[in-house]
C-alpha cells in the first residue's frame with residue numbers, strides 16, 4: 001500500500017512526511033519513497049541552517065532533500081522562512097527597520113530563489129500569532145510591526161511566482177479557540193491589501209480527543225479564500241480512529257490539499273516518548289497506518 005497513491009486516488013494532492021539527508025536511505029528512505037508523495041525538510045531550510053551568518057548561505061543539507069525529492073517525483077514544502085525559533089542571534093539583534101527589511105528580503109531572495117520552480121509551497125511565516133490571537137512578539141513584529149508579513153510574502157512571490165505561499169501555525173485545531181478566527185480575520189485583511197497569501201498551514205499537533213474538531217477547523221480556515229493543508233500531523237498515542245478522522249477531515253474539505261505527518265517512526269519524533277507516529281522503532285506500520293489505508297480503500 002501507499003498512503004500517497006491512495007490519497008491521490010480520491011483527489012488529494014499529496015500525503016506527505018518530513019525528510020532530512022540522514023533519513024533518505026535505508027528503511028526510512030524506503031518508507032518515504034513508497035508511502036509519501038511530498039516532503040518537508042524538518043530543519044535544513046530554517047534560517048539558522050541556511051544563513052547562520054549574515055549573507056553566508058549554507059545549502060548542502062537542504063539541497064540533499066530537494067535533489068532526492070526531485071529525482072523521486074516528490075513535491076516539496078519549504079519550511080520556514082520567518083520563524084522566531086531557529087533564528088540566528090545576528091538577526092534577532094537587528095533594531096533598524098530598513099536594515100531588517102533588507103535582511104529579510106535578501107534571505108528570502110537567496111533561499112526561495114535557489115529552488116525556484118521546485119517548491120510547491122513555502123511556509124513564509126511560521127507561528128506569528130499568540131494563542132489569544134494577538135501578534136507574537138519577535139524581532140520581526142517588534143521592529144516592523146505587521147509590515148514584516150507583507151515584506152516576506154512579497155519577497156517570496158518575487159523570488160518564485162510559482163510557489164504557493166502559506167502562513168503556518170499551531171493551535172488552529174478548534175473553531176472555539178481564539179487563534180483561528182483571529183488568523184482568518186488577519187489573512188483576509190492582508191489579502192485585501194494585496195499581500196500574496198495562497199494558503200494556511202495548520203500544524204495539527206494533537207492530544208488525544210482533539211481529532212473530531214479538525215474538519216470544522218479546516219473548513220473555517222478556507223473562509224479566508226485560501227487553500228489549506230495539515231502540515232505537521234502527529235497525535236499523542238497515535239489512536240487509529242483519530243488518525244483516520246484527521247485524514248477524513250482533509251478529504252471532506254475540498255480546498256484541503258493534503259496531509260503531512262511530522263515524522264516516520266516514533267523514536268525520531270520531536271516528542272518521541274508519546275509515540276505519536278505511524279511507524280514503530282522497527283519501522284513497522286502501527287495500527288493507525290492500517291486504519292488510514294482501510295478508510296481510504298473504502299472510499
Ligand code: G3I
Nearest residue numbers: 042043046048079080085086126127170203232262269270
Ligand atoms: O543538527 C543540527 C546541527 O548541525 C546544528 O549545528 C545545531 C544548531 O542548533 O542543531 C542541530 O539541529 C537540531 C535540529 O533539530 C536537527 O536535528 C536543532 O538543534 C534542534 O533544535 C532542531 O529541532 C527541531 C525544531 O523544530 C527546531 O527547529 C525539531 O527537529 C523539529 O521537529 C521541530 O519542528 C517544529 C516545526 O519546525 C514548527 N512547528 C513545531 C515543530 C515541533 O517543534
